[in-house]
Amino acid sequence: MSLLTVGSVAFDALETPFGKTDKIIGGAATYITLAASYFTQQNNLVAVVGGDFPQDMIGLLEEHGVDTKGLEIVQDGKTFFWSGKYHEDMNTRDTLITELNVMEHFDPIIPNSYQGTEYLMLGNTVPATQKLVIERLAKRPKLIMLDTMNLWMNIALDDLKSVLKLVDLLTINDEEARLLSGEYSLRKAAKKIMAMGPKTLIIKKGEHGALLFQDDRIFFAPALPLEEVFDPTGAGDSFAGGFIGYLAATDDISFENMKRAIIYGSAMASFCVEKFGTERLVNLSKEEINARVQEFVKLASFEIQ
Amino acid sequence: MSLLTVGSVAFDALETPFGKTDKIIGGAATYITLAASYFTQQNNLVAVVGGDFPQDMIGLLEEHGVDTKGLEIVQDGKTFFWSGKYHEDMNTRDTLITELNVMEHFDPIIPNSYQGTEYLMLGNTVPATQKLVIERLAKRPKLIMLDTMNLWMNIALDDLKSVLKLVDLLTINDEEARLLSGEYSLRKAAKKIMAMGPKTLIIKKGEHGALLFQDDRIFFAPALPLEEVFDPTGAGDSFAGGFIGYLAATDDISFENMKRAIIYGSAMASFCVEKFGTERLVNLSKEEINARVQEFVKLASFEIQ
Numbered sequence: 001m002s003l004l005t006v007g008s009v010a011f012d013a014l015e016t017p018f019g020k021t022d023k024i025i026g027g028a029a030t031y032i033t034l035a036a037s038y039f040t041q042q043n044n045l046v047a048v049v050g051g052d053f054p055q056d057m058i059g060l061l062e063e064h065g066v067d068t069k070g071l072e073i074v075q076d077g078k079t080f081f082w083s084g085k086y087h088e089d090m091n092t093r094d095t096l097i098t099e100l101n102v103m104e105h106f107d108p109i110i111p112n113s114y115q116g117t118e119y120l121m122l123g124n125t126v127p128a129t130q131k132l133v134i135e136r137l138a139k140r141p142k143l144i145m146l147d148t149m150n151l152w153m154n155i156a157l158d159d160l161k162s163v164l165k166l167v168d169l170l171t172i173n174d175e176e177a178r179l180l181s182g183e184y185s186l187r188k189a190a191k192k193i194m195a196m197g198p199k200t201l202i203i204k205k206g207e208h209g210a211l212l213f214q215d216d217r218i219f220f221a222p223a224l225p226l227e228e229v230f231d232p233t234g235a236g237d238s239f240a241g242g243f244i245g246y247l248a249a250t251d252d253i254s255f256e257n258m259k260r261a262i263i264y265g266s267a268m269a270s271f272c273v274e275k276f277g278t279e280r281l282v283n284l285s286k287e288e289i290n291a292r293v294q295e296f297v298k299l300a301s302f303e304i305q
Numbered sequence: 306m307s308l309l310t311v312g313s314v315a316f317d318a319l320e321t322p323f324g325k326t327d328k329i330i331g332g333a334a335t336y337i338t339l340a341a342s343y344f345t346q347q348n349n350l351v352a353v354v355g356g357d358f359p360q361d362m363i364g365l366l367e368e369h370g371v372d373t374k375g376l377e378i379v380q381d382g383k384t385f386f387w388s389g390k391y392h393e394d395m396n397t398r399d400t401l402i403t404e405l406n407v408m409e410h411f412d413p414i415i416p417n418s419y420q421g422t423e424y425l426m427l428g429n430t431v432p433a434t435q436k437l438v439i440e441r442l443a444k445r446p447k448l449i450m451l452d453t454m455n456l457w458m459n460i461a462l463d464d465l466k467s468v469l470k471l472v473d474l475l476t477i478n479d480e481e482a483r484l485l486s487g488e489y490s491l492r493k494a495a496k497k498i499m500a501m502g503p504k505t506l507i508i509k510k511g512e513h514g515a516l517l518f519q520d521d522r523i524f525f526a527p528a529l530p531l532e533e534v535f536d537p538t539g540a541g542d543s544f545a546g547g548f549i550g551y552l553a554a555t556d557d558i559s560f561e562n563m564k565r566a567i568i569y570g571s572a573m574a575s576f577c578v579e580k581f582g583t584e585r586l587v588n589l590s591k592e593e594i595n596a597r598v599q600e601f602v603k604l605a606s607f608e609i610q
Contacts (some may be wrong), residue, residue, distance in 0.1 A: 061536050077308075088489055089489065142467050148568070184393055184394065185530075185531065185532055185533055185534075186512075186530050187530045187531060187532050188532055188533075190530075205513065207526075208493075208513035208514070209511065209513070209514075209525070211530060218530055218604055219604065219605075219607065220514070220527035220528070220604045220605050221607075222514075222525035222527070222605075223525075225491050225492045225495075225516060225523060226490065226492060226524070227490055227493055228490055228493075229490075242439055242453070256607075256608070259607040259608075260607060260608070260609055262607075263607060263609060279368040293609060294609075296609075297609055299524065299525045300524075300527075300605055300607075301606075302524065302526075302561075302565060302567075302568060302605075303561070303564075304565055304568060304598060304599075304601075304602055
């Protein structure tokens with residue numbers, strides 16, 4: 001089934017305890033579509049970049065089967081740029097530079113050939129823009145998944161609540177779940193958030209795994225304990241891309257299949273952090289992914305009658 | 306098989322966001338033996354209390370099948386007393402009062418009838434005392450498990466390292482694993498710690514579950530997301546008690562059985578935190594425990610070919 005991803009395509013400059021990079025390709029939609037590309041063939045992208053965005057980076061997405069018809073290029077504009085620095089624990093980071101540039105007036109135009117998409121992934125961006133995308137789709141997708149962050153809870157809460165009413169699945173981290181719900185207990189937080197609209201909620205906990213909530217059901221997904229996290233940038237988006245790419249490929253949105261999708265998403269995130277930026281994500285084989293998924297199976301399986 | 310637990314039996318006074326208690330029964334060995342009592346019949350205790358320790362609290366242990374022959378009562382001494390206050394996140398706590406009292410000169414005397422124990426649980430206490438216990442056993446147990454804490458890493462590291470050489474299994478939390486190894490990555494930390502002696506390591510992560518390491522194998526155990534953590538005191542000891550109690554009852558120290566034991570231990574910890582002190586732990590049925598274990602099975606199970 002076809003997947004449409006809307007979100008940022010950007011330049012990132014990163015610094016971690018292991019080194020630093022100049023401007024490399026980044027952005028939520030980049031990680032999402034790259035991760036999804038290992039699962040689904042119909043991988044459509046709506047995003048905006050400036051005239052400074054190199055053609056070979058667009059080529060990189062296309063090589064991975066990403067349809068870039070919806071990638072608007074504003075010739076006299078500059079691409080969204082984010083620069084950040086991670087500390088030793090890799091859970092906290094300082095934003096050094098944020099230049100919205102062309103993202104500031106991002107008007108998500110949906111190409112006609114993308115209409116009728118069954119799966120919609122709204123990468124983290126302005127909630128009003130996310131809502132606009134849903135309104136511009138002639139037919140409601142089978143599954144709408146939304147990622148967001150604390151920033152929008154602080155400066156655009158009403159818009160966020162408005163779009164939350166329209167989506168099926170929300171993914172946020174544990175801190176954001178606590179912020180959005182005002183509840184410390186994640187179980188209580190999940191109930192309050194699901195009452196805001198999304199029937200399904202994924203709470204990402206980084207090295208501690210992820211929790212999937214739907215009605216009264218909960219699934220606790222493990223994270224692979226890694227020797228080294230080289231660069232956590234894009235881990236959450238790779239997770240989301242692997243997750244929804246797997247759902248789109250299997251076209252099964254049951255709770256049982258979402259559990260599998262979380263494992264595939266976690267596998268993609270575990271690859272992502274092994275190198276800088278998208279470096280590891282663009283060089284994967286299906287065999288590597290399946291072997292990594294088997295590591296998760298071994299990691300989490302036990303037998304009790 | 307018989308289990309011997311050595312550790313503190315104490316008074317605790319607790320304050321959490323949900324209320325506070327006067328002096329109630331506490332101490333590592335109390336929680337461990339109570340949790341283990343639901344699994345193993347031969348549940349022996351070596352500890353020390355003062356003349357102020359009420360007979361009915363000893364009776365409480367005995368009602369749960371704990372053999373208190375090894376519980377020394379120093380008539381003119383006072384029982385170890387700890388008082389602490391938890392904050393909203395329940396992961397951090399302030400120690401308000403620590404009165405070692407009779408624990409300061411604790412000389413662990415092993416009753417003859419305890420000799421030949423197959424399973425030994427050394428609750429968190431002075432490392433030199435833990436070592437003394439091992440030396441006083443005529444026959445080496447099949448499994449020696451040790452719990453410790455950051456305090457001993459800071460003030461008695463040599464003694465701790467000396468006893469670590471003698472044990473099979475160490476249980477500590479993630480912060481302590483990082484402190485003891487000097488490694489941030491838990492996978493690297495585990496390797497270094499296992500090289501210090503224990504072939505098996507359990508890293509407890511509270512609400513994030515636990516990791517079991519042995520050779521190159523890793524098991525990621527989930528924690529049950531709870532609506533409310535009422536009082537976290539004793540959770541780690543209840544975990545340890547359920548774990549080693551299950552091992553002793555099944556007399557199987559394979560990695561596969563340790564996985565099951567972790568789930569039983571996690572179930573006991575999840576009960577423990579539902580009420581103040583030992584309140585929930587002393588009023589459990591096997592049916593409740595089995596039902597809770599099934600919740601863990603549902604929580605963590607997924608199927609991937």
